[in-house]
Amino acid sequence: MTINHPDYQQEVQRLNYTKDYIVKILEASEHMQESYKDNIKDAFVNLDYLDSSLSYINILVNAKFFEMTSSELDHLKRVASKPYFGRIDFQNDETDHPSSYYIGKVSLFKKDTQESIIVDWRSPVASLYYDGRLGEVEYETEDQVHSGNLSLKRQYVIEDGELEEIRDIDITTRDELLQSSLTGSSNNRLTEIVSTIQAEQNEVIRSDLSKPVIVQGVAGSGKTTIALHRLSMFIYSYADRVSPSEMMILAPNRLFINYISEALPELGVEQIRQTTFIDYVEKSIKKKLKLIHPDEKLLQLLEPGHHDLSKWSSEFKGSMEFKNLIDQFILDIEKSFTINEHFKVEGFTLYKANKINQLFFEEYRYLPIDKRIKKIKGVLQATFKKKKKEMIKLIENKFDDQFDRLYYSPNYTEERRKKVIKLNEEKDKRIARIKKTSIKVVSDFLKQYELKKPWDYYHKLMSNSDQMKVFTNDSLTDEQQKYLVESFNQHIKKKKYELEDLAPLLYLQYRLYGIKKENKAKNVVIDEAQDYSIFQMYALRMSTETDLFTVLGDLSQGIHSYRGLTSWEQLIEQVFPRALYRTLKKSYRTTIEIMNLANSLLENTQPHLDTAEPVVRHGPLPSFIQIKNEEEAKEKLINVLAQVKSDEMETISIISKTKKEAKNILKLMENSSDYSFQLLEENNAIEDDKIAIVPSHLAKGLEFDAVILMNLSESYFHKELDAKLLYVAMTRPLHQLYLVGTSREGFLLEETNSPFFNETLNKKGG
Numbered sequence: 200m201t202i203n204h205p206d207y208q209q210e211v212q213r214l215n216y217t218k219d220y221i222v223k224i225l226e227a228s229e230h231m232q233e234s235y236k237d238n239i240k241d242a243f244v245n246l247d248y249l250d251s252s253l254s255y256i257n258i259l260v261n262a263k264f265f266e267m268t269s270s271e272l273d274h275l276k277r278v279a280s281k282p283y284f285g286r287i288d289f290q291n292d293e294t295d296h297p298s299s300y301y302i303g304k305v306s307l308f309k310k311d312t313q314e315s316i317i318v319d320w321r322s323p324v325a326s327l328y329y330d331g332r333l334g335e336v337e338y339e340t341e342d343q344v345h346s347g348n349l350s351l352k353r354q355y356v357i358e359d360g361e362l363e364e365i366r367d368i369d370i371t372t373r374d375e376l377l378q379s380s381l382t383g384s385s386n387n388r389l390t391e392i393v394s395t396i397q398a399e400q401n402e403v404i405r406s407d408l409s410k411p412v413i414v415q416g417v418a419g420s421g422k423t424t425i426a427l428h429r430l431s432m433f434i435y436s437y438a439d440r441v442s443p444s445e446m447m448i449l450a451p452n453r454l455f456i457n458y459i460s461e462a463l464p465e466l467g468v469e470q471i472r473q474t475t476f477i478d479y480v481e482k483s484i485k486k487k488l489k490l491i492h493p494d495e496k497l498l499q500l501l502e503p504g505h506h507d508l509s510k511w512s513s514e515f516k517g518s519m520e521f522k523n524l525i526d527q528f529i530l531d532i533e534k535s536f537t538i539n540e541h542f543k544v545e546g547f548t549l550y551k552a553n554k555i556n557q558l559f560f561e562e563y564r565y566l567p568i569d570k571r572i573k574k575i576k577g578v579l580q581a582t583f584k585k586k587k588k589e590m591i592k593l594i595e596n597k598f599d600d601q602f603d604r605l606y607y608s609p610n611y612t613e614e615r616r617k618k619v620i621k622l623n624e625e626k627d628k629r630i631a632r633i634k635k636t637s638i639k640v641v642s643d644f645l646k647q648y649e650l651k652k653p654w655d656y657y658h659k660l661m662s663n664s665d666q667m668k669v670f671t672n673d674s675l676t677d678e679q680q681k682y683l684v685e686s687f688n689q690h691i692k693k694k695k696y697e698l699e700d701l702a703p704l705l706y707l708q709y710r711l712y713g714i715k716k717e718n719k720a721k722n723v724v725i726d727e728a729q730d731y732s733i734f735q736m737y738a739l740r741m742s743t744e745t746d747l748f749t750v751l752g753d754l755s756q757g758i759h760s761y762r763g764l765t766s767w768e769q770l771i772e773q774v775f776p777r778a779l780y781r782t783l784k785k786s787y788r789t790t791i792e793i794m795n796l797a798n799s800l801l802e803n804t805q806p807h808l809d810t811a812e813p814v815v816r817h818g819p820l821p822s823f824i825q826i827k828n829e830e831e832a833k834e835k836l837i838n839v840l841a842q843v844k845s846d847e848m849e850t851i852s853i854i855s856k857t858k859k860e861a862k863n864i865l866k867l868m869e870n871s872s873d874y875s876f877q878l879l880e881e882n883n884a885i886e887d888d889k890i891a892i893v894p895s896h897l898a899k900g901l902e903f904d905a906v907i908l909m910n911l912s913e914s915y916f917h918k919e920l921d922a923k924l925l926y927v928a929m930t931r932p933l934h935q936l937y938l939v940g941t942s943r944e945g946f947l948l949e950e951t952n953s954p955f956f957n958e959t960l961n962k963k964g965g
């Protein structure tokens with residue numbers, strides 16, 4: 200207990216000292232800010248009559264300072280009432296006494312003595328706090344390994360500036376702070392874990408920032424959380440080299456972006472670009488695309504008796520085989536850029552065709568086609584400019600020779616005189632023509648280089664089986680080729696694409712035109728990466744021009760496995776050969792009781808996939824509640840909601856199998872109870888005071904205090920796809936799970952072992 204802790208008084212003093220210091224710093228910086236503001240004002244006033252360049256510099260310099268101090272100020276203000284959360288005492292082997300480090304979300308030094316008051320959690324020494332061991336330890340800085348003894352690891356609970364608890368952690372005690380943090384509500388959870396990051400998570404957050412990292416982590420293992428913290432780490436470590444706007448988070452949908460964006464300012468990473476794959480591709484190819492809803496395919500596949508070729512085509516379009524096919528196709532496009540005529544002006548050959556081809560196919564081969572054309576244009580224009588005078592000179596010389604011959608010939612007759620006049624006219628005309636010839640002659644010549652848009656080429660490839668046959672090297676059957684072409688044509692008739700078409704379009708853009716700087720990146724995070732195909736990953740890696748990716752996913756949640764990744768090895772081999780691979784097996788989100796049910800479902804339906812190991816935390820057993828008809832569904836759902844509310848669950852969701860079912864549930868419940876509901880769609884933000892109705896495929900990555908799975912007219916029956924959807928849905932709750940439906944089979948419960956759920960409303964304690 201705090202009061203009894205021998206260091207309590209000393210810790211209170213330390214906390215007061217830190218708070219006072221922060222107040223002083225805030226006051227001082229505010230004062231400084233004022234003076235910067237005044238300086239900027241002066242500079243503006245002086246702009247008119249002072250040496251304008253000098254005064255302009257003043258503005259820039261002051262604006263920069265202003266920006267720095269205000270962001271520092273913001274951070275300090277944010278932590279002022281909770282300046283740190285932990286402490287370590289570490290004695291470096293080279294010193295004779297231990298030093299105490301107080302660890303928080305910002306670093307703070309005494310300006311005069313450089314004494315450290317708070318150490319940023321991202322600093323190298325803070326790693327010792329997370330590694331979890333006492334005794335002989337070491338940590339690394341850029342150029343050195345520091346070894347020594349860690350004699351204390353302490354956690355604090357500080358609320359509104361008051362020290363409420365002190366907990367000393369040794370090897371045997373459980374991480375109580377983690378326990379109490381996990382029992383809280385899902386509101387705010389993403390932001391608060393910095394004090395309870397676990398050793399295996401810390402390892403991922405800090406592992407070599409100069410390498411790609413691929414993380415297979417079970418549901419609730421903290422992947423999203425880790426992704427954000429690793430970005431924060433990256434910004435901290437490379438602040439001088441990389442700006443946050445050069446980093447990019449790719450999320451599965453806008454809903455997820457809204458969800459994580461709350462955590463970003465807390466971690467100091469708010470300016471990071473956040474986007475979805477679809478948005479990224481549209482921006483890169485500069486075209487809005489009408490897409491067949493990505494889940495239409497999923498729903499098709501969920502129907503019994505679906506077309507096997509449809510599954511195959513998604514797999515194929517996401518494969519490296521398809522990428523190779525497109526490479527062959529691009530070679531063919533390139534060939535069509537072979538030039539057969541010389542670049543000539545007024546009969547002068549300024550650049551030979553074979554030389555131009557050499558530039559295109561050899562010298563500038565490393566560039567996208569459009570950039571090659573631009574370079575060649577530049578070369579021809581420069582040549583034209585340079586040769587223009589020479590051409591005039593040559594014409595003059597040529598005609599002068601002819602004049603001379605006519606003039607100085609012994610019999611200069613009238614006829615010859617006329618000839619001279621004619622020659623003169625001809626000379627003037629040719630010279631005038633050359634003088635008049637503008638640089639446009641180059642563009643006219645290069646009109647033969649007609650580069651079409653990526654989608655035009657893609658259409659050409661996909662809409663004609665003869666065309667496709669040329670590039671498949673007989674690797675596809677006639678039936679497969681026919682299916683690809685027919686289904687593409689069917690979609691295009693409605694001016695629509697499939698999600699699977701985006702990777703090839705992005706790749707074509709990259710190879711034909713290149714990617715604009717603002718769409719490249721220095722660091723990329725991909726969450727829910729199991730749903731990406733290998734070709735998508737490859738296209739992203741090429742177009743962003745970096746391999747510094749943090750890729751996080753869980754193959755067990757691969758609800759789009761027909762088009763997504765099925766192994767991480769393939770990703771490492773074919774896209775990220777430098778990558779580090781990490782696995783996370785512990786799940787922090789949910790209780791043992793809920794995880795047991797979800798695991799049992801997975802073990803019985805997909806034995807090859809990883810199950811999660813829940814962190815020790817108990818709660819009620821999941822409940823199955825049977826309904827016979829809609830009327831009963833309404834009544835029982837209201838009972839469940841009443842129960843959940845009385846258990847003080849703050850965030851609640853009803854997860855349905857499909858969007859159609861979600862709409863039906865909303866229709867059933869709207870106006871029939873005191874609760875208000877929100878149907879979650881791709882672009883929504885979750886409204887705190889409403890009960891969210893979520894189609895299962897959108898539930899990925901989200902979490903709620905209590906979750907009610909509801910089968911009104913639909914059920915989960917498919918052992919592979921449905922089981923994964925169900926697994927995703929079952930792993931969303933933090934505390935309570937209910938399954939409301941017409942039969943147990945409809946939740947594949949015959950696949951689980953029955954002690955993992957009961958058949959009444961919950962009694963607390965399981």
Ligand SMILES: Nc1ncnc2c1ncn2[C@@H]1O[C@H](COP(=O)(O)OP(=O)(O)OP(=O)(O)O)[C@@H](O)[C@H]1O
Binds near residue numbers: 381397422
């Ligand atoms: N070290 C930790 N301390 C406290 N809470 C944690 C910790 N790690 C994870 N959590 C919590 O566990 C929950 C799950 O984390 P997160 O959403 O990042 O997992 P995930 O691996 O992305 O899950 P999923 O794949 O199921 O979407 C969150 O509420 C998060 O705050």
